[in-house]
Amino acid sequence: MPRQQPHRPSRPENVIPFGTYHTAMTQPILAQIRDYWEELRAGRLMPLRSEVDPRDMSSFLEMCFVLERSALSDPRFRLAGMSINDMMGMEVRGMPLRSIIVPDARAAFDIQIDAVFDTPEIQEYKLISDPGSAPRLTGNLLVLPLKGEGEETNRAIGCLVTEGVIGPKPRRFRVSQLQRTSLVSGLVDVDHVSAVPVTGFAETQTPFKSNDTKAYLRVVK
Numbered sequence: 001m002p003r004q005q006p007h008r009p010s011r012p013e014n015v016i017p018f019g020t021y022h023t024a025m026t027q028p029i030l031a032q033i034r035d036y037w038e039e040l041r042a043g044r045l046m047p048l049r050s051e052v053d054p055r056d057m058s059s060f061l062e063m064c065f066v067l068e069r070s071a072l073s074d075p076r077f078r079l080a081g082m083s084i085n086d087m088m089g090m091e092v093r094g095m096p097l098r099s100i101i102v103p104d105a106r107a108a109f110d111i112q113i114d115a116v117f118d119t120p121e122i123q124e125y126k127l128i129s130d131p132g133s134a135p136r137l138t139g140n141l142l143v144l145p146l147k148g149e150g151e152e153t154n155r156a157i158g159c160l161v162t163e164g165v166i167g168p169k170p171r172r173f174r175v176s177q178l179q180r181t182s183l184v185s186g187l188v189d190v191d192h193v194s195a196v197p198v199t200g201f202a203e204t205q206t207p208f209k210s211n212d213t214k215a216y217l218r219v220v221k
Contacts, residue, residue, distance in 0.1 A: 029060045029063055029159060029161050030140055030161060032059065032060050033144070033158070045184075048147050062081040063084070063159045064157065064158070064159045065158055066146075067097060068155055075096065075156065084160055087100075090169075100172055102130060105174050105175065117153045117154060119183070120145040120183050123178060123180055124140065124141070125143075126139075127173035129173055133171075137173075139161060143158040144156060145183070
């Protein structure tokens with residue numbers, strides 16, 4: 001039986017997508033997922049979580065994730081593509097998003113990421129590994145808000161695209177730049193952050209091993 005296509009509300013002609021200003025994205029994958037989010041949004045403040053179908057994201061699924069934020073916890077990975085697991089060297093489902101950030105920079109990151117749900121806003125981060133770690137790894141993190149059940153903004157979809165050799169795992173980052181786009185006002189703000197290296201932090205994690213190269217997402221029960 002053929003799969004029924006999800007409902008796509010029509011976009012009013014007088015609505016200009018927030019993504020149009022970003023045509024010069026250095027990472028095509030970021031443009032693809034943002035275009036997908038804009039298509040689902042169709043002129044509304046944001047799409048519903050129930051409208052997101054992983055089968056519609058097959059070309060970039062392994063780099064994608066879905067976040068869930070509850071009243072008792074920070075945003076956590078509900079679904080995560082295999083490239084994120086491979087970069088961290090472990091299964092990240094159920095882990096907070098800040099786990100990809102170096103420990104001493106997480107407090108500031110927590111404050112920043114909350115605005116995705118509270119403002120709400122689109123956030124795009126430029127990430128860089130600590131200068132003291134090798135090999136050098138950079139990344140682009142895009143986070144787009146979604147409405148969950150009960151019309152609360154407590155979900156988000158996004159992707160993490162890295163450039164460079166992963167090397168020893170887990171790999172974690174500092175924020176070098178944050179671009180924020182308010183969904184209410186449409187204003188875009190760019191913050192440049194000084195990524196100062198801090199040494200002496202280490203965490204022991206159970207390595208993640210997989211021989212399956214197929215791109216897919218894991219669901220938290």
